[in-house]
Amino acid sequence: MSNDRPSMTRRQCLTTGTVVSFGGMAGCLGRLASSDESESPDDSESSDDVTTPDESSYSGPLQVNGIEHVAGERTVEVTVTVENAGEAARQANLVVALSHTEAEGSIDRKRPVLLASGLEREIVLSFRPKFFGEDGVDRPEDGEFRFDATFENVEVSEDYPGLVTPSDRSAIDGGNAWPGVAYDPGASAHNPGTEAPRSEPTSAWTVSEVEYAYRSSGPVVADGTVVAGRNVRALSVEDGSEQWVHEGPARTTPLAVGEDVVAFGTPEDFRAVEVESGDVRWTISSDGDIWHGPPTVADGRVYTSHGDLHAIDAASGEVDWTADSGGSLAGPPAVTDGVVVSGGEPLRAIDAGTGTVRWTVSAGEPIGAAAIAHDTVFALTESQLVALDLAEGRTRWFAPGPFHEERLVVGNGSVYAQRAGDYRMVSVDAANGNLEWVSGETDGVLGPPSGSNGAIVVNSEQGTLYGFDTETGETLWSTSVPSGVPGSLAVADGVAYFNESNGPLRALTAGK
Structure with a gap:
């Protein structure tokens, strides 16, 4: 590349x-x-x-x-x-x-x-x-x-690896979960087992005690529990009733759930707490530097960056290996098929078992987001969206921008991102990079999009939530949130969860 x-x-x-x-x-x-x-x-x-x-x-x-x-x-x-x-x-x-x-x-x-x-x-x-x-x-x-x-x-192109062959992906817990800020370990930000609201949503419940964390953060959902907030609170997905509250220092990274733990960083350490109780399972000292990298939980490990990329045993907290990641992505490391993709420039594919670098690819500019799906790495920069074969990092196709490179969605046979300049969502054919649609107008820079079957939900800096049809780009609905939605949304079991900037955690369901 x-x-x-x-x-x-x-x-x-x-x-x-x-x-x-x-x-x-x-x-x-x-x-x-x-x-x-x-x-x-x-x-x-x-x-x-x-x-x-x-x-x-x-x-x-x-x-x-x-x-x-x-x-x-x-x-x-x-x-x-x-x-x-x-x-x-x-x-x-x-x-x-x-x-x-x-x-x-x-x-x-x-x-x-x-x-x-x-x-x-x-x-x-x-x-x-x-x-x-x-x-x-x-x-x-x-x-x-x-x-x-x-x-x-x-x-x-003598070593051309071929076009992308999209395939169906299994949903986590039948579509009832959103375990990481970008959904799955591959960071696809797409839940294939459910559909976000397609009509003007209504409130299922609101909990005012959940404090907003920061822009790149968002709720996670697993095992009938939604976890969110600066001080980390666990609530029932049914009615928002509180299950536990983390009593330790405020978190400084997004959340990730897996292997029966919730993993996140704080000013003091990186830690894992039990999903059921909120009790601390293990901690790793920050050594004076605040943990900042979004984590990913996959195959018994927690992957997170803290200057370097660390692979941590989810059960014991032992660091299995540490690797030079070459930088950091806006989103979490993408992990699939024994490969961890990390680093902003160059992009690096790291062996998940050993921490050794398999290949690197330079874009000539920082790579903001990356996701793995269909044996392909989809990488987003300000000027282009690129599809690379997972095995060797060879280019399958590239589509010109400009883009906001914060995060992308890979699902429904497409790749979705926000175009810079006019603030519209775009859909690109995941197989070949051809443009499929451009959405209608939005009111400004959008946050990280979250995808599902049939609908994409995304927030704007102006405090508007949007729902877009995944096939046509049609604006299904938009609704204003008084205090804004600086972070990302989680979509599980037909419900969209998000944290307002003044505190409340809200659960939206399809309107009747």
């Missing part, structure tokens, strides 16, 4: 006059100059003057099947449909040139593509062209935009 951020070659500002072309591409006369510096967030620039070669001579299995554009007041959005008609996967640069019939020159945009054999996909590019004429900067009233697209640096 290399730095696949799109690049734009500003070969010259567009000057009103006659279009000059060479080599099958619209060209520019004179010096190179930049257009509007306020490009959309997914655009980066090349500072080098580049002359486009005769790219009309390209002949190969990569094809451009269509170009559509929509011109707004300042931007021109171009959708290019490309296909790999060959028998092997190929990677290349897609080169798109924008020109205007009443202006000289053109603007070229490059976007890296990786296409499996037989795959067709749409690539969306955004231009903000400037036109310089006698009257200053303006867009001509007459004429039209013109586009051309071709490929350069086409290579066969």
Whole structure:
């Protein structure tokens, strides 16, 4: 996984006059100059003057099947449909040139593509062209935009691992549990055994004594108990009645449940308490540093970061191994099939049994979230969503952003994330990376989404809860929460649990 951020070659500002072309591409006369510096967030620039070669001579299995554009007041959005008609996967640069019939020159945009054999996909590019004429900067009233697209640096991907093959996953406790902040050990944030409310939800119960912890935290649910709060309280899922209260120091990490314990960090130590009673089973000293990493419980161990990644025996509290994680993710380590994925840059796949590094992949920028499903690691950065094969870390596909990289949902054969810039949820086909839908408007930056069969629930910084249809992106409902919902939501047995910022823990069920 290399730095696949799109690049734009500003070969010259567009000057009103006659279009000059060479080599099958619209060209520019004179010096190179930049257009509007306020490009959309997914655009980066090349500072080098580049002359486009005769790219009309390209002949190969990569094809451009269509170009559509929509011109707004300042931007021109171009959708290019490309296909790999060959028998092997190929990677290349897609080169798109924008020109205007009443202006000289053109603007070229490059976007890296990786296409499996037989795959067709749409690539969306955004231009903000400037036109310089006698009257200053303006867009001509007459004429039209013109586009051309071709490929350069086409290579066969010799070690291509194949597209993702989505498969059904079993729900934990039949859909009645949400054991970690990102649901399962693979950090999919998707409960396949239940459905979040699809209509305006109503309150099942509210408990005001549960103090809000902090933004990246959220309730967990297991064995008929919901555990939440800064001081860690266990409540009945039936009516919110209190079962026990942890009397130790306030927690500093999200919670994780498994192996009959609730695991979390505090300013003093990392500890595990009994699910049934809240009694402390074991502690590991902080050595003066506050524990901060979100934990994951899997296969008899608790995995958490504290500078390094630690694998702790869930029964005894003995540290089985410690490994250099290369950084930390916004969410918990993802653990599946004997592999722990951790680290922000580079991403590291670590052997769960020994703590040795199996492979590393650099994105050229921090990886905010990662999840494991379908023998694939899905990794999210600000500029792209990437699918890597679990065995060796080879790229299956990548989809361009920009994204808010806090967390993603993998389920229902799709990957869901929030797009930066316009604050909308997007759905990407987990098999091939093609965009499936873009949701309607939201009112700002969203928190970590939580998925289920049929509906995704997510909160905004403005205090709005949303429910989105997983198949269409339709907004099923939205509701305002007076004090806001800074943390994530848990979805179990058709109920959505969340902590308001002023304290109450609430359980929402489908409206009647």
